[in-house]
Amino acid sequence: MVETRKTKVSVSYVTKQYETAPTKIDKAKSVFFKTNFPMFWAVRGVSFEAYEGETIAVVGTNGSGKSTLMKMVAGIVPPTSGTIDINGETSLIAINAGLRGNISGRQNIRLKGLMMGMTDAEINEKMDDIIAFSELGKFIDQPVKTYSSGMKSKLGFSISVHTNPDILIVDEALSVGDATFNRKSLNKIKDFQKQGKTIFFVSHSLGQVREMADRVLWMHYGELRMFGETKAVMDEYDKFVNEFKGMNAKEQADYRREKRAEQEEFSLDDIYTGELREARKSGREPSDEEATAIYKSVHTKQNVAVWSKFDKFLIVFVILAMLFVADKIALNLGMRNIMQNPTSMITNWAPDKLHELDEKHKGAK
Numbered sequence: 001m002v003e004t005r006k007t008k009v010s011v012s013y014v015t016k017q018y019e020t021a022p023t024k025i026d027k028a029k030s031v032f033f034k035t036n037f038p039m040f041w042a043v044r045g046v047s048f049e050a051y052e053g054e055t056i057a058v059v060g061t062n063g064s065g066k067s068t069l070m071k072m073v074a075g076i077v078p079p080t081s082g083t084i085d086i087n088g089e090t091s092l093i094a095i096n097a098g099l100r101g102n103i104s105g106r107q108n109i110r111l112k113g114l115m116m117g118m119t120d121a122e123i124n125e126k127m128d129d130i131i132a133f134s135e136l137g138k139f140i141d142q143p144v145k146t147y148s149s150g151m152k153s154k155l156g157f158s159i160s161v162h163t164n165p166d167i168l169i170v171d172e173a174l175s176v177g178d179a180t181f182n183r184k185s186l187n188k189i190k191d192f193q194k195q196g197k198t199i200f201f202v203s204h205s206l207g208q209v210r211e212m213a214d215r216v217l218w219m220h221y222g223e224l225r226m227f228g229e230t231k232a233v234m235d236e237y238d239k240f241v242n243e244f245k246g247m248n249a250k251e252q253a254d255y256r257r258e259k260r261a262e263q264e265e266f267s268l269d270d271i272y273t274g275e276l277r278e279a280r281k282s283g284r285e286p287s288d289e290e291a292t293a294i295y296k297s298v299h300t301k302q303n304v305a306v307w308s309k310f311d312k313f314l315i316v317f318v319i320l321a322m323l324f325v326a327d328k329i330a331l332n333l334g335m336r337n338i339m340q341n342p343t344s345m346i347t348n349w350a351p352d353k354l355h356e357l358d359e360k361h362k363g364a365k
């Protein structure tokens with residue numbers, strides 16, 4: 001059957017490789033020095049298409065790559081290889097997504113609105129609705145770092161649904177609020193379904209998945225294990241979960257170790273050979289042109305920054321020069337102060353500016 005619906009998201013052979021640096025300091029070190037942490041493929045050659053108006057649930061055990069895949073679709077994390085084509089505006093709702101801890105909930109609403117290209121007037125018009133939906137009451141003027149994860153999720157959810165995206169990605173944000181808020185959020189998602197939006201939602205609630213999803217994408221240790229109609233995939237997923245629960249502790253640990261080893265030893269050529277194997281299994285020998293096209297597509301590398309020694313030297317030089325100029329000309333702050341607290345130059349500015357915009361808005365009411 002020829003698919004007539006509009007393709008909204010097209011993902012081809014996407015991977016994400018991470019260095020398993022144990023701490024943030026180790027990660028920072030690896031930017032400037034040669035380090036030897038093992039590499040690990042969190043997503044291994046995922047391909048799928050999502051159409052206008054459908055709701056796709058993303059399931060899988062902890063650490064299977066669901067959030068990483070969704071962050072790549074939302075454009076927040078770049079893939080290591082492969083391509084993602086988006087036909088529309090995406091908005092990611094995830095616990096903490098894009099919220100700044102040092103500024104208030106209200107200032108976060110303004111900041112996120114500005115980042116999404118809304119004008120001051122548009123933000124002012126929606127401000128009261130967003131605050132009302134979030135149910136945060138007077139906490140809206142408290143710094144977000146004082147919020148619980150449920151409160152952050154309520155704020156994130158409320159902001160995202162009011163920015164009216166046509167592709168909505170909900171990453172577990174439906175399960176961290178209280179029962180009433182979750183029901184309200186589900187109803188909002190159902191409204192979006194009726195409006196024909198494309199929705200992805202990551203969920204560990206299998207009942208919610210069966211109730212809401214048209215299709216299900218099952219991630220398994222970085223691979224797309226199955227993608228299809230909700231009932232067919234969920235029946236298989238349930239079967240796997242029950243089989244896994246039926247194993248003893250040693251069998252479970254062995255299984256995890258084996259899969260983890262596959263994630264470390266994986267290479268892009270595995271996707272290529274897997275594709276050829278699948279084609280042959282279905283009785284079709286790919287032509288040389290087809291094989292070359294698959295090879296090229298699999299090996300499409302994204303522009304992940306690889307810094308040369310000169311780049312690193314330049315970065316340090318530019319930072320020092322900026323600090324010097326800021327000290328001498330613009331801010332008249334002592335060099336020692338800046339060295340002790342470099343972020344003060346930025347953090348002092350942002351809340352003041354957002355506060356000024358809020359005051360203007362209140363005055364205009």
Ligand SMILES: Nc1ncnc2c1ncn2[C@@H]1O[C@H](COP(=O)(O)OP(=O)(O)OP(=O)(O)O)[C@@H](O)[C@H]1O
Pocket residue numbers: 018019020021042060061062063064065066067068069
């Ligand atoms: N920034 C990162 N650096 C290194 N490893 C990462 C990073 N982000 C995720 N990972 C690793 O990638 C794997 C997939 O993580 P991801 O958060 O996508 O899984 P998930 O399926 O969403 O898990 P959960 O259901 O527990 O939320 C995990 O092993 C995780 O530790």
